[in-house]
Amino acid sequence: MAEHYQNYTALFQTLQNAVRDSDATKDSPVLQGLIRDLGRENPVEERRPFIQRHDDFYQQIRHRQHSVLSQCSIPSxxxxxxxxxxxxxxxxxxxxxxxxxxxxxxxxxxxxxxxxxxxxxxxxxxxxxxxxxxxQATNPRMLVELGPVGGFTELGLRAASTYTLNGLQSMALQLVCRFLDKYIDHPDSAGQNLQYVGGPGGTGKSRIVDALRDVFAARGQPHHLQITGTSGSAAAQIGGTTLHSACGLDIHHSSDREPPIFPEAKKWRWKQKLVLVIDEVSMLGGATLFQANCRLQALRDCPDKPYGGIPVVLLMGDFYQFAPVLEKSLLVDRMIDPAYAASLGQAAIAHHRGHSLWLMFRTVILLEEQVRARDDPQLGALLDRVRAGTQAREDFDLLNTRLVDRSQITFKAGLRAITPLNRNRWALNMEALVDWARFHTKHISIFISTHTWRSRTLSQQEVAQTIEQGDSSNCKIPGIFFYAQGMPVVVNKNTYTGLRVVNGAEFTAVDFIPDPKFPGHYLADDVTIHFGPPLGILLESQETKDLTIPTLPAGTLLIRPITHVLDPANSYYKFLSGKCTRRGLPVVPAFVLTDYKAQGKTFVDVLLELRGNRVANGQPSRCDFTSLYVQLSRCKTLQGIRLLNLVRPQDFLGNKPDQGIVDAMRRLTDLAVETRRSFESQQCFT
Structure with a gap:
């Protein structure tokens, strides 16, 4: 009971801190209302036991809310x-x-x-x-490769029409298809097509991948196309797998190690590949590109050709968006003088080799036409100026007209938000969940993750501070998980890549399976607290609708709790007196996302916080250029953008991309001009 008191007090303190201290939720009427409701009957102040919900409490809620578990028994x-x-x-x-x-x-x-x-x-x-x-699941299956039904070029033209690709999108697709026809006719002399497709966010790069997939499907050769992304989220969005998984990369091994011995079946599959697509290349470091090259050479038994001689390697992405977290962008070379190579570490040498591989991509298409913001020329022009670093005071003033009064912020109708500050995200997600759930008359369940401390004596302050600490890149598990049926959630961990359950993937939470060890206790008529995580949470999305997993409702999948050790040696947890093990779900509400996890997504209405991701002396740091550009380019219209707080001059004016990136992009612009000229001249002779 004492532990329950501590956890409840920590929850109450977290809510009070959000209302009192957080810039994002200060004086939030939604959270103030929840605090009032919880305070009406405070078991801690009255020193009485918590009232446990009766056994069929949740089943009654399931029937009332038409849950997927309402017509079946709860899994044991x-x-x-x-x-x-x-x-x-x-x-x-x-x-x-x-x-x-x-x-x-x-x-x-x-x-x-x-x-x-x-x-x-x-x-x-x-x-x-x-x-x-x-x-399909019980009968033996045989993969029969049918004869091609048409040339790549012909099928590419059909796909371009089907997907209504614009001129540059069609050119990017045709460059691949024409080369493949050439390769099929003359495999020994065709060489390789190393191609990069870039352009601002929202210009429709992923539609080229969709069209290319259709081309291979029409030929009955989908297994000749390998689609990958640099992150689980990027891979899931284009229906592929991660580059690390596909190539057998291990981020924990040094780049100078010999490639592993691959099974012959895996090597055989790779030898059939005609095209390798790598999406979100901005997050691909030079060292990783070099490692992937070495793996592909081993997988295809072709050590003397880049990427093992795969006929087409197609890199896609926008270098003005987020760069690698632990590496340097492959656009920029770290090695100034090769004479000093011997004194450099293996990582620097690997990056230099990866950069050299990148320079081999001389077929370049830079998409220009805005697809996401096509209906708002004003926003499109603003994004162009921000991208070029030429935004002016007029743009600054225009953007600040999108500030909304705190009392007008509501998540009832599907508003989403982006912030680079984790603490603001934690607070805003609490507010958003309560606001959304109460508007839609959904029951609120609060799960406190379990914490096992190595220290024997703990102050209430340490317990509260630990539980208040939410999820981050250091720990995928929130200390407190607010749940309501039907809410959007985002997964924090690459859990089931094959099922697209990856870090950054979004789902709808449709129910949870309670753990009998952590029964629900009454906090308010529509609020229940559990002093531990559920056995699992059930998620669904458009991609899961055809899934059938025994004991689970059709079209759903399961995420179970995981554990993580919080270590005071990590600056995030330096307040701890000793190590602590947290156990909970690697899932959080998705009403509010970090700028990293917002990359690649599109919103109709979005609340932005254009700030840096660090706080010093109570003030957020300057907004990073990449965060500024990514946040502004997520929305379809300027009217759909709302600001959580006024944009400061330092966050916007003079905020430009790194000069090294700008210089490297000039080279790509020149190559794009050459590519276009060459393509158009060939058009004249066909």
Missing amino acids: ADEVQAAAKAQDLLHLQMLNEIEGGVQGGTTSIGNTDIDDLLVRQCDADIPIPRQLVTS
């Missing part, structure tokens, strides 16, 4: 474990099919597959309910 702990193992198998199968390029991937698990998995996991005693399984 054993059934949750079995579902997780079946889901893991499905993830591996689908990952294998994504990397193999198979169309119509497996979306259900047969009983034989489950039994085989459980035997290998030494868990065959876990009961699995026998379900009706589709013939």
Whole structure:
């Protein structure tokens, strides 16, 4: 009971701090209302036990809210474990099919597959309910490669028409298709097409990938196309896998190690590839590109050609967006004088080699036409000036007209927000969840992650500070998880890449499976607290609608709690007196995102905080140029943009991209002119 008192007090203190101290939620009427409701019957002040919810409490809520679990029994702990193992198998199968390029991937698990998995996991005693399984899952499958139905160029023209690609998008696709026809006819003399497609955010780069996928599908050769992204989120958005997974890269191994010995089946698949796509190349460091090159040479048994001789390597992305977190952009070379190479570390040498590989990409298309903001020329022009670093005082004044009064901020109708400051994100997500849930009459469940301290005696302040500390790049688990059925959530960890459950992926939370060890307790009529995480949370999205996982409702998938050690050696947790183990869900509400996780997304209405990601002497640092550009370019219209606070002059005026990036982009602009001239001259002769 004492621990419950401590956790409840920590929750109450977190809410009060958000209302009193946070710039984002100061004097929030939504949070003030929640505090009042929780304070009406305060078990801690009255020193009485918490009132436990009765056994069928949540089932009544499920029926009232038409939950996916309202018509079936709640999975037991054993059934949750079995579902997780079946889901893991499905993830591996689908990952294998994504990397193999198979169309119509497996979306259900047969009983034989489950039994085989459980035997290998030494868990065959876990009961699995026998379900009706589709013939796709039970019958043997054979992949038959049909003869091509047309040349790449012809099919590329059809795909360009189907996707209504503009001139530059069509050119990018045709450059790939024409080369592939040339390669099919003369594989020994065609060489390689190393191509880069760039352009501002919202110019439709991903539609080129979609069209290219259709071309290979029309030829009955989807397995000849490998689509990857530099992050799990980027890969999921284009229906691929991560570059690290596809090439067998290990971020923990040094770049000078010999490539591993790959299975012959994996090597055979890679030798069939005609095109490798790498998306969000701005986040690809030179060292990683070099490592990928070495892996591809080993996978294709072709050590003397870049990327193992893959006919087409297509890099895509905008270098004005976020750069690699732990590496340097491959646009810029770190090595000034090769004479000093011997004194440099392996990482610097690997980056230099990766940069040299990057310089081989001389076929360049820079998309220009705004697709996202096509209906708002005013916003498009503003983004162009910000990108060029020529924004003026008039732009500054115009942007500040989008400031909204704090009392007008509401998340009831689907407003989303972006902030680079984690603490503001934590507070705003609490406000957004309560605001949204109460407007839609959804019950609110609050889960306090469990914390196990190594120290024996702890102050209430240390407990509260630990629980208040939310998720970040250092810890994927929030200290407090606010839940309401139907809310948007974002996953913080690459959990099931094959199922697109990756860091940054968004889903709808449709229900949770309570853990009997952490029953619900009354806080208010529409608020229940659990002093520990659930057994799992059920998520759905457009991509999960065809999934069938035993013991789970159709079209849903399961995320279970994970653990993480909070270490006082880390500056984020220096307030701790000793190490602490946190256990909870790697999932948070997605009403408010970081600028990193907003990259690649489009919003109709969005609340922006144009600030830096650090706070010194109570003031946020200057807004990073990349954050400024990424945030402003997420919305379709200027009218859809709202500001949480006034933009400061230092956040906007004179905020320019790094000069090294600007210089490197000049080279790409020149190459784009050459590419366009060459393509148009060839058009004249065809």
